[in-house]
Amino acid sequence: LHCDGVQAAGKIAIDIAALGADMLSLSAHKLGGPQGVGALVIRNELALRAVQRGGGQERGLRGGTENVPGIAGFGVAADAAGRGLVQMAALAELRDRLETGIAALAPETVFFGQGVERLPNTANFALAGARSEMQLMRLDLSGIAVSAGSACASGKVARSHVLTAMGVAPALADCALRVSLGWQSVPADIETFLSAWAEIAAPETLKKAG
Structure with missing residues (x-):
């Protein structure tokens, strides 16, 4: 079960375990972070196939250089959003x-x-x-x-x-x-x-x- 949590993140508390979802999508710009950056929360025992090969980045699921500034911005925005609940x-x-x-x-x-x-x-x-x-x-x-x-x-x-x-x-x-x-x-x-x-x-x- 995939859950689109883009609108909820930063606005209501999200308990991923309680949701019972296998995957949860989040987007940085909905939290005040940079556009074009997202996150996929995956249940530990769930095995996914790589969508882009060529490197071991992003746990081997998406090869290629990570968007480090975007990831950092996402992290800062998520931290601020958590405090802002x-x-x-x-x-x-x-x-x-x-x-x-x-x-x-x-x-x-x-x-x-x-x-x-x-x-x-x-x-x-x-x-x-x-x-x-x-x-x-x-x-x-x-x-x-x-x-x-x-x-x-x-x-x-x-x-x-x-x-x-x-x-x-x-x-x-x-x-x-x-x-x-x-x-x-x-x-x-x-x-x-x-x-x-x-x-x-x-x-x-x-x-x-x-």
């Missing part, structure tokens, strides 16, 4: 403040993942009638960068296959918005977003959009 509680409070504000503006908003264990820095929600592309354009004009899905699908305004798999109705999934918070996010950022989103949630805006 305590700050995630503050981010979760900001996220909850964001969702509370959204619900106050539009009580009919549907929030995905509420009430279950999830990342502390991300809110994913949908307001029926407010299509994702309309929201993205309006928020962009206000200087606010958000997305309709994961970074893997950036540049695309397409229905989330994850929401589809969760059984979310297509019409509602087409209205999904994802807001991510970061280390530098402050309460004022939440208020700025809510002020801009209030115009989107206004009945007259939704009427025009429909």
Whole structure:
């Protein structure tokens, strides 16, 4: 079993043994480290075939000179992220403040993942009638960068296959918005977003959009 832990690392505590996974992938840039550097945690008794021969580097699995600066940067970022886990509680409070504000503006908003264990820095929600592309354009004009899905699908305004798999109705999934918070996010950022989103949630805006 391979587990993609890229989004979780640095945001929630990861107990690899408790996961029961054979392999776990991590990425440095998600921790504030250099781009293009990753790690694969492998269960000790698992035997893998080399993907690139020619040397004994990386335990004989990938021959060639290691990216030493990248590895060092990854290590520093991972160490800092581990110490920074305590700050995630503050981010979760900001996220909850964001969702509370959204619900106050539009009580009919549907929030995905509420009430279950999830990342502390991300809110994913949908307001029926407010299509994702309309929201993205309006928020962009206000200087606010958000997305309709994961970074893997950036540049695309397409229905989330994850929401589809969760059984979310297509019409509602087409209205999904994802807001991510970061280390530098402050309460004022939440208020700025809510002020801009209030115009989107206004009945007259939704009427025009429909």
